[in-house]
């Protein structure tokens with residue numbers, strides 16, 4: 001059997017307008033963001049392959065450099081390999097905070113404290129944690145917190161996303177009668193309003 005390399009599989013992965021168009025049989029889509037799609041790979045269950053959309057290809061080496069600075073820390077996935085327009089990361093078995101809210105899995109103060117700890121570690125490494133939103137934080141199946149998507153950690157500008165999320169968490173989510181489960185369409189609306197600065201946070 002002629003096994004393809006990760007590089008070959010990435011080259012076979014095609015996008016049209018940031019939507020996945022062609023995927024090799026060996027890849028299964030597990031997540032998507034504004035700059036990349038993430039796949040699991042047949043025969044390598046421990047890997048997640050992040051393939052950047054063509055216009056964001058240059059981010060692969062940038063993000064790899066940040067992951068290298070965060071390596072061997074329990075809050076961040078390990079970087080396995082970097083190539084032209086892609087990263088191979090440790091696969092995280094779990095859910096994003098966004099998926100937790102959809103499934104009604106409670107987000108606890110301890111989980112929030114672990115995110116703070118993770119971001120504190122990044123700061124101690126000279127980084128500036130940015131773009132910390134619901135889809136970039138994961139709760140693994142063994143109750144660990146992992147922060148993913150670290151490419152913007154090298155920016156100079158301070159990002160208010162995490163402090164705003166925390167404010168919303170303690171002001172609303174923690175209230176006894178506040179719902180703990182949300183429809184994706186509702187969360188998407190909230191995210192959109194937040195990005196347009198239309199929320200009183």
Ligand SMILES: Nc1ncnc2c1ncn2[C@@H]1O[C@H](COP(=O)(O)OP(=O)(O)OP(=O)(O)O)[C@@H](O)[C@H]1O
Nearest residue numbers: 031032033034035036038048089090091092135149
């Ligand atoms: N190592 C991983 N293990 C498991 N799932 C992952 C992993 N990395 C990413 N994912 C999934 O893929 C999704 C997209 O990944 P990522 O956040 O890195 O993409 P992005 O395009 O950089 O996102 P953004 O829109 O925040 O810029 C994540 O929200 C998560 O669901």
Ligand SMILES: [Mg+2]
Nearest residue numbers: 033135136149
């Ligand atoms: Mg993301």
